[in-house]
Amino acid sequence: MSTETESVVDGVRRLVLSGQYASGDRLGEVELAAALGVSRTPVREALRLLAAEGLLEITPNKGARVVAWSPAELEEIFALRAQVEGLAARRATERVTPEQLDELERLAVEHSEATGAGPGYDLERVYELNALFHGRIVQAAGGGTSLTSVVNSLVHSVVLHRTLHTFDDVAMKRSSRHHVEIVAAMRSRDPEWAECVMRGHLLSARAALLGPRPHPGSPPTPTTL
Amino acid sequence: MSTETESVVDGVRRLVLSGQYASGDRLGEVELAAALGVSRTPVREALRLLAAEGLLEITPNKGARVVAWSPAELEEIFALRAQVEGLAARRATERVTPEQLDELERLAVEHSEATGAGPGYDLERVYELNALFHGRIVQAAGGGTSLTSVVNSLVHSVVLHRTLHTFDDVAMKRSSRHHVEIVAAMRSRDPEWAECVMRGHLLSARAALLGPRPHPGSPPTPTTL
DNA sequence: GGACCCCATATTGCATACATTCTGCGGGTT
DNA sequence: AACCCGCAGAATGTATGCAATATGGGGTCC
Known part of the structure; x- marks a missing residue:
């Protein structure tokens, strides 16, 4: 304003x-x-x-x-992001320009380098590169106001920081490889591939953050036995 | 506030x-x-x-x-709703109570009756029943604040009104049958079925509102030939 | 005659003052 | 001793006044 x-x-x-x-x-x-x-x-x-x-x-x-995010709400946020950003990745693949692809690749590579050194990363830098990458995807998707505002309402800096802090080395490197793979899918002009990897990327972040999640068919609280 | x-x-x-x-x-x-x-x-x-x-x-x-919604933004809104409310339908199916199912069935049936008389409906009533139905699905999904607020930001009354006014008789009756089918899928405890019908429901509304949409592979503006 | 500039007006942005509501504590009662 | 009532303090909600900015018209210069 x-x-x-x-x-x-x-x-x-x-x-x-x-x-x-x-x-x-x-x-x-x-x-x-x-x-x-x-x-x-x-x-x-x-x-x-x-x-x-x-x-x-x-x-x-x-x-x-x-706001105090409960685990249930965090779970919901990442489920929503998987849907919405999956859509964004699909559309971005259909419309992305070569310049945007180069920019995305640059961000993915820098993310890889920043997380490649093993534990003890520059978390601020990783956070920034990650945020930029996801933002550029939305932008490349032709982001109308609706898509942009929905994603923004879901991607809270606080949550992202908390998420990165809970990532172990495996999760961090996996996340980085997802970025690279998304760029590869977009270069191949394969919207479905890009969507799937993006969804997996966010569901994997959810798992890293919250651990395995219960589902209706599972036995009742086996951890207490 | x-x-x-x-x-x-x-x-x-x-x-x-x-x-x-x-x-x-x-x-x-x-x-x-x-x-x-x-x-x-x-x-x-x-x-x-x-x-x-x-x-x-x-x-x-x-x-x-x-705001003046452009066709592109309307298209985007319904694409997002298909993703987000599809997720809501899936989760609602996993958690819905018998009472909620009865309520949803009642709303779907009333919607059917209100649209069954052929052209010349009570659009205000149809609008209200439709809004209630979709709202209750989100509620049954265990709607945390994120899901609820995202859906609310996408479901603007103005857009819905415009949508309903552009529906012809076929689109209206189809929409009504979707509601019934969604309830059937939820009763069968089939999350995937419910999700698919909900997504189809919203993409069909998009088509009714905007007509067929162009895609990358289509020949350039065949309508002008 | 057209374009540009300047000013009057109206509207928004910000600051302050008043009204209303919540919170915490003390005293009294049961 | 526990509970309830009431009051004082503080914080939010609302109204109004002042400053800054955009808009439209009239006049002047080229």
């Missing part, structure tokens, strides 16, 4: 991302207004925007809190 | 839905504030919320306008 409100949005995002405010913490309006040097009005608007985006949740007369 | 703001959200929605404001029309803050008998503050918040929801679009210092 306006320059002032938008800077507040970024400011609050930074505060949440940097861990100044953890999951479940309260975000007071006056407190933020003082911290960012503006009045309550733009702060209120920024909080509403971030709430609509899914990063905060607001309850009337009680204020804003950082 | 607060009672006042929420009532303004509903009020603006009604104004847009009833056609008081058409696609592309400007929504002045003072104008709405006067019309709804409140101050500009809750109006501003309501406009921001509706913009985040996708019904309006706001440009800094220029105010809010009703």
